[in-house]
Amino acid sequence: MIQAAAGPPAIVPADTVWILVSTALVLLMTPAAAFFYGGLVRAKNALNTMMMCLGAFGAVGVTWAVAGYSVAFSGSGRFLGDTGFLFLHGVGLEARGSIPHLLFMAYQCTFAVVTAVLIAGAVVERMRYGAYLVFISLWSLVVYAPLAHWVWGGGWLATLGVLDFAGGTVVHVNAGVAAAVAALVVGRRKDYGRQAVLPHNVPFVMLGAGLLYFGWFGFNGGSALAANGSAVQAFVTTLLAPMATLLVWMALDAMRTRRATAVGAATAIVVGLVVITPAAGYVSPMGALALGALGAIPSYCAIVLRARTRLDDSLDVLAGHGIGGITGALLTGVFADARWGGVNGLLHGRPVQLGLQAIGVLVAIAYSGVMSLVLLRLVGLFIPLRVADRGQGVGLDITEHGEEAYTNGEGALLLLDRRTDPARRSAFATTTTDSTRERA
Amino acid sequence: MIQAAAGPPAIVPADTVWILVSTALVLLMTPAAAFFYGGLVRAKNALNTMMMCLGAFGAVGVTWAVAGYSVAFSGSGRFLGDTGFLFLHGVGLEARGSIPHLLFMAYQCTFAVVTAVLIAGAVVERMRYGAYLVFISLWSLVVYAPLAHWVWGGGWLATLGVLDFAGGTVVHVNAGVAAAVAALVVGRRKDYGRQAVLPHNVPFVMLGAGLLYFGWFGFNGGSALAANGSAVQAFVTTLLAPMATLLVWMALDAMRTRRATAVGAATAIVVGLVVITPAAGYVSPMGALALGALGAIPSYCAIVLRARTRLDDSLDVLAGHGIGGITGALLTGVFADARWGGVNGLLHGRPVQLGLQAIGVLVAIAYSGVMSLVLLRLVGLFIPLRVADRGQGVGLDITEHGEEAYTNGEGALLLLDRRTDPARRSAFATTTTDSTRERA
Amino acid sequence: MIQAAAGPPAIVPADTVWILVSTALVLLMTPAAAFFYGGLVRAKNALNTMMMCLGAFGAVGVTWAVAGYSVAFSGSGRFLGDTGFLFLHGVGLEARGSIPHLLFMAYQCTFAVVTAVLIAGAVVERMRYGAYLVFISLWSLVVYAPLAHWVWGGGWLATLGVLDFAGGTVVHVNAGVAAAVAALVVGRRKDYGRQAVLPHNVPFVMLGAGLLYFGWFGFNGGSALAANGSAVQAFVTTLLAPMATLLVWMALDAMRTRRATAVGAATAIVVGLVVITPAAGYVSPMGALALGALGAIPSYCAIVLRARTRLDDSLDVLAGHGIGGITGALLTGVFADARWGGVNGLLHGRPVQLGLQAIGVLVAIAYSGVMSLVLLRLVGLFIPLRVADRGQGVGLDITEHGEEAYTNGEGALLLLDRRTDPARRSAFATTTTDSTRERA
Amino acid sequence: MKLIVAIIRPDRLSEVLERLYRAEVRGLTVSRVMGHGGEVDQVATYRGLTVKMELQEKVRLEIGVSEPFVDVTVRAILESASTGEVGDGKIFVMPVEHVYRIRTGERDEAAVTPAGKLS
Amino acid sequence: MKLIVAIIRPDRLSEVLERLYRAEVRGLTVSRVMGHGGEVDQVATYRGLTVKMELQEKVRLEIGVSEPFVDVTVRAILESASTGEVGDGKIFVMPVEHVYRIRTGERDEAAVTPAGKLS
Amino acid sequence: MKLIVAIIRPDRLSEVLERLYRAEVRGLTVSRVMGHGGEVDQVATYRGLTVKMELQEKVRLEIGVSEPFVDVTVRAILESASTGEVGDGKIFVMPVEHVYRIRTGERDEAAVTPAGKLS
Ligand SMILES: Nc1ncnc2c1ncn2[C@@H]1O[C@H](COP(=O)(O)OP(=O)(O)O)[C@@H](O)[C@H]1O
Ligand SMILES: Nc1ncnc2c1ncn2[C@@H]1O[C@H](COP(=O)(O)OP(=O)(O)O)[C@@H](O)[C@H]1O
Numbered sequence A, B, C: 001m002i003q004a005a006a007g008p009p010a011i012v013p014a015d016t017v018w019i020l021v022s023t024a025l026v027l028l029m030t031p032a033a034a035f036f037y038g039g040l041v042r043a044k045n046a047l048n049t050m051m052m053c054l055g056a057f058g059a060v061g062v063t064w065a066v067a068g069y070s071v072a073f074s075g076s077g078r079f080l081g082d083t084g085f086l087f088l089h090g091v092g093l094e095a096r097g098s099i100p101h102l103l104f105m106a107y108q109c110t111f112a113v114v115t116a117v118l119i120a121g122a123v124v125e126r127m128r129y130g131a132y133l134v135f136i137s138l139w140s141l142v143v144y145a146p147l148a149h150w151v152w153g154g155g156w157l158a159t160l161g162v163l164d165f166a167g168g169t170v171v172h173v174n175a176g177v178a179a180a181v182a183a184l185v186v187g188r189r190k191d192y193g194r195q196a197v198l199p200h201n202v203p204f205v206m207l208g209a210g211l212l213y214f215g216w217f218g219f220n221g222g223s224a225l226a227a228n229g230s231a232v233q234a235f236v237t238t239l240l241a242p243m244a245t246l247l248v249w250m251a252l253d254a255m256r257t258r259r260a261t262a263v264g265a266a267t268a269i270v271v272g273l274v275v276i277t278p279a280a281g282y283v284s285p286m287g288a289l290a291l292g293a294l295g296a297i298p299s300y301c302a303i304v305l306r307a308r309t310r311l312d313d314s315l316d317v318l319a320g321h322g323i324g325g326i327t328g329a330l331l332t333g334v335f336a337d338a339r340w341g342g343v344n345g346l347l348h349g350r351p352v353q354l355g356l357q358a359i360g361v362l363v364a365i366a367y368s369g370v371m372s373l374v375l376l377r378l379v380g381l382f383i384p385l386r387v388a389d390r391g392q393g394v395g396l397d398i399t400e401h402g403e404e405a406y407t408n409g410e411g412a413l414l415l416l417d418r419r420t421d422p423a424r425r426s427a428f429a430t431t432t433t434d435s436t437r438e439r440a
Numbered sequence D, E, F: 001m002k003l004i005v006a007i008i009r010p011d012r013l014s015e016v017l018e019r020l021y022r023a024e025v026r027g028l029t030v031s032r033v034m035g036h037g038g039e040v041d042q043v044a045t046y047r048g049l050t051v052k053m054e055l056q057e058k059v060r061l062e063i064g065v066s067e068p069f070v071d072v073t074v075r076a077i078l079e080s081a082s083t084g085e086v087g088d089g090k091i092f093v094m095p096v097e098h099v100y101r102i103r104t105g106e107r108d109e110a111a112v113t114p115a116g117k118l119s
């Protein structure tokens, strides 16, 4: 309506506001993931896990601004962007669609960060922090950015007609596959299979799930890139799908173990959000409920089965995001409804869309799988990827960050190095002489 | 301004954005309540309490989409909606007011969820999870939806002239009364009155209060259903009232115990928000400060007195939401100011409004009280409502969800069932054979 | 664009929505700071620290509505506002710029609260709660409001040409200096320098940092007071700068101690946000990255050095906000780019701006330093500022609030006073007779 | 002098403390422990896994008493801590050579007598 | 009767419990403690400060056994808890005068025999 | 061999550890406990309720020493842990029959001598 009043490319304030808000919401998903993941690990690895998320703001965020955005969104190549937007050159306040170009870049930046962060869940409690940061930075450039180009940057998958509203394949299948590869390359945790590794703080997991639900409105709703009907539709399907997933998940849980677990419920909400992501702007609200309900099943089974395998995808990124993303992408080809956004899917008489979706999924799996493997091996040539068993025993918070998540009152439990000079202990109970430090 | 340019029912993008944001904010109130409530209980019931909140997304959310919305908002009946919107039939992207109809439904959906969740606070640490979910689903359909219809859906209370901007009676009085009834029907916790049950994590309570304050801007500000002056007014009164409540509450606390407590401060913020809810769009900013300040007193006294009674409304839902909602609804009839939205109240020479408000309150109390009782008895016929004393001793996290909120490092404390087969203990410290499970 | 269509002062809905959202976001920064600070102290002082933040909603919020706003934003005086807006008189829904005046007041209110809250970080674990609340209320009136007037209310610093987009000097330099003064006047913690006082909950610190990042979009992005290009620019520079700061900070950390710490990363994000605050609407996106990267260095060094001094600025408010604010204000004079908002700085051939910025900084330091000292001495005449050593040993949660942040399960550890009347212990394990209370 | 160490159920702590108070036992130290005995194990579920929690929460009491109080104390605990179900816990009576009161340096009997009794 | 108190590494707990089970030792109590011995200290960094953590996490086992079980138990722990690196911990064998089973009031031998053995 | 068990105030831990170090006592184990004695109770407020916290936070030290060290250790603790106010805590000296060093299997004296002393 307002758009109609404007000339060719004009900025619409309401659209701008919505994408400003959406960008902030997607940004919040990274700390949200930090809590979702951080609560699921043992206390001695909590900070490391959360730092794997927050650290991506630095590593991936800067990479994106400097180069990733250009790879994904400059030029009109079928396979790669050009160098036009390197160092954000030429990205200003002019319109891109109905919002300022710079804002579009920022919105995409928050996607790049949170996608890379998802991978962390598969390698927590054992991967070296430096190697991890280098890997996800490269990954965002070499794996994520090209895939984003193919689907959203006008590349070949978009041309082919693959539907991916907000990132089912680009974000979730992609990250899920990369995560499984990373789990394999980095190897199992030293205790895997011998001890039950229980979450140290389930309320944090629920906080993470709650904030992810909240932030995902920006992820899906904002993907309309305007405050229009499509945004509203995507928003509401994003609201409804996880509700159905949650209900089905609790039922499955109750059938299997007679109780609905809290970790299960938190997982269900995330899986519901993943499943609706590629479909958000293409299906009806009732379709969203159906999609959410059906989407619970593959991921639920995958999680139950994965625990019996030797694949230590520690926080089930493959089962949650990979399988969830595949389910969502395929079901988009089933439930897509032209009355609710573009094209019809299988259910509305157009089975070809399901095939197209399958192609999208296969391409993402293949590209992400191969390239992630190559990158990890490459990084592994220069930096060891894995913390030694002994360090895993101590916990990565201490080995990688020299900190503990929780220290109990009365710093009293901390003393000066007595061996070096007991007499010096008078004034300070702490020393700052770096030379006497030893690696734990 | 923009509205003027549009034909009869037209969608206004800025309004749409504001209600998108408001919906997301209200959604966040459910996890916020999970933390507010979850922090107040003992650690052994923390997950159960939080699941009572998050589980409502599934149970109440789906109920609302499938049927509740139709009961509340379809047709033009004085007492009940019709079946027009069952299964969201006919709820699309067309305008309802100046926003898409689907968005209006979603916004109301988040209200239904969070209202039902409030009840949890009265039955935590003892109600069976399944029975609870069934109860609140039915309750949202049979108690909440009709009341919403009467006040907001064009029903008889609206026609009568009862003011309830964002849900003082529909949400807070209603939930508060239902909570008290539920506390009575389910019965006291086994330890009630014998042991002091202290909050296990007060920072979580403060996190909950902070997020509720934030989310409530969507609750009250969004109730204008447009980005207009009324929204701004409701937003700002919502900002100011809790500030005054907090100040008065801390003063009362300091007078009574010489200290301002943190749980008290968190409670004060919520009570201030409750009090301003029915009045948000009808009173002046200074009126909001007065309302917030006065509103502290009845709830403060109710909480102090309740603790001396045998009514185990564990987290004081009646005192906080019920009494707070009543205070707010009545004071709306006192402070309402035609210059600031519609009609005058007692202070501005129109005492009749106070009477109308009283009617609204009494109707909500009566309807909610009776129907909640009936529903609980009904559910109780099929499912026991209460966890046995022994299970309460163990904690509901284990009995209802088979989990613990906090497990300390080194899953090492977990072993295989040795009695069945010690030899098998070689490889895995965990078993997945469901058949050997026993209920704690 | 839309603005062009409007008459002289007209309200623009999209701008209104953006400032509504921004106000909510800035409000959230206060609970965010509560977690950032609360996680850094010892468990026995966690609630007190968080209450220093949340209590400001009552103390400072009401002060602002009643008088502070008038001091800062009424009239056209060069040095002080007049009494025109006392008690919000005359502050209604009419336009101020393109948003309702009342909303502008509310937005500024959230700034006043969060600025005062920053000071808490310097006096935690020892300052008496009552004295603190009185101090920050007066401070917001006597120090913050005038400074806000000089820079944003049309006062002399604005006229001079000092740039401060969202509060580098008004908020951060101001609060940082006041904090250092407060640390000096209140004195060191009893354990300072003898024991290492470690953070009790680092995940809370990371939650705080995450929410601050999220809320800061309202702080900086909202400071454009419209949903225009300036808002987008400020938003995006606010996104980018902390990313660069984080990267540099982790590198500095790794160079100094061979590990990137989590507390360091959380601090880096906040410092990056502080540094970009004065510059947000004046520099290019690449300028923001440069500013963020450079801005890490002075604050990093200040934190390392401060720990070796006798100044117990417990949570490094001076180093983080004071030094960060100064760095940001000065670098604004370096990187300001007329193509990106107004005037040029040193790098673009206008060195005079750097001098102006230095004047702004010096004025803020001098005014805040002197006035904060006077106010603290004044408050100290009537109320002791400091909790006695013994109380510090017990912890301020108990002495100031009569609560503990975490109590472990089974309130069982709580018993009635046996000495007074063992026989009475039958029914209730808790007593409410205030007369028998004793101060710990 | 003896040190009585008792492992009890957390939910009996209240009663035990009360009973000890009545028996004029004033000084004691409490800690949270985990125990394994003949109890039925609890089951927890974590995503795909079902795990047994073989360690149950217990509370450990440590009470230094002079000889005449040993029997009184043991009896008080036996009576108040027992529920009759497996998992009630154990009491250990251990010899102590000396007890000191840190505040005054007093030794043995004097160290465990409540201050009030002396004046 | 003896009370065996063992301080071990947290990451050996699993093995120790398993070995004790095989040695037919069924009842025990576990708690988390912090220990200081000859271990190399860990280093933590907090903003400007580098601090040494001289106390390491350990687990404390408390096992009441009748005389014939003392050696068996000690040996089971020695074998399963040792890694050969400094910090493996200590075992203390202490005399106990009486043991009571709270549930039944049974004393001494009877109190530490698993219920199953009696029937 | 003796096991010295001391209950002290948390805020004296630092001083006690330092004094023990000077007394050449190198091995010890620390845990957090709650104690009840003659102390004035703390008061907490929770919404409508005022509750007494009859248990205070304390720290428990457990130190295995050979005979010649017993007095030294007790004296070191008495001197460094005392504040003169009610609630300073207690020391229990208990007999130990054997001590084992898990790492090496060494027994008694050898087990409590710091590794450095042997070489
Ligand atoms: N031999 C033992 N040594 C130390 N603690 C024990 C011993 N046996 C049992 N316990 C403690 O007592 C608790 C209950 O013991 P259990 O044997 O299950 O109960 P009951 O005495 O009723 O048969 C256990 O959880 C454990 O903490
Ligand atoms: N004398 C002692 N008394 C009590 N606990 C001790 C004693 N010596 C050592 N410990 C405990 O044993 C742990 C390991 O002791 P340490 O002497 O470092 O190892 P090792 O026995 O391998 O030489 C310590 O962390 C401490 O908990």
Ligand SMILES: Nc1ncnc2c1ncn2[C@@H]1O[C@H](COP(=O)(O)OP(=O)(O)O)[C@@H](O)[C@H]1O
Binding pocket: D026, D027, D028, D029, D030, D062, D063, D064, D065, D101, D102, D103, D112, D115, F007, F034, F035, F036, F037, F038, F039, F056, F058, F085, F086, F087, F088, F089, F090
């Ligand atoms: N008989 C006892 N047995 C075990 N612990 C005790 C005993 N008496 C006191 N304690 C511990 O010592 C602490 C201080 O004791 P209390 O009697 O109050 O102090 P004081 O020794 O200064 O008179 C208590 O909190 C408790 O932990």
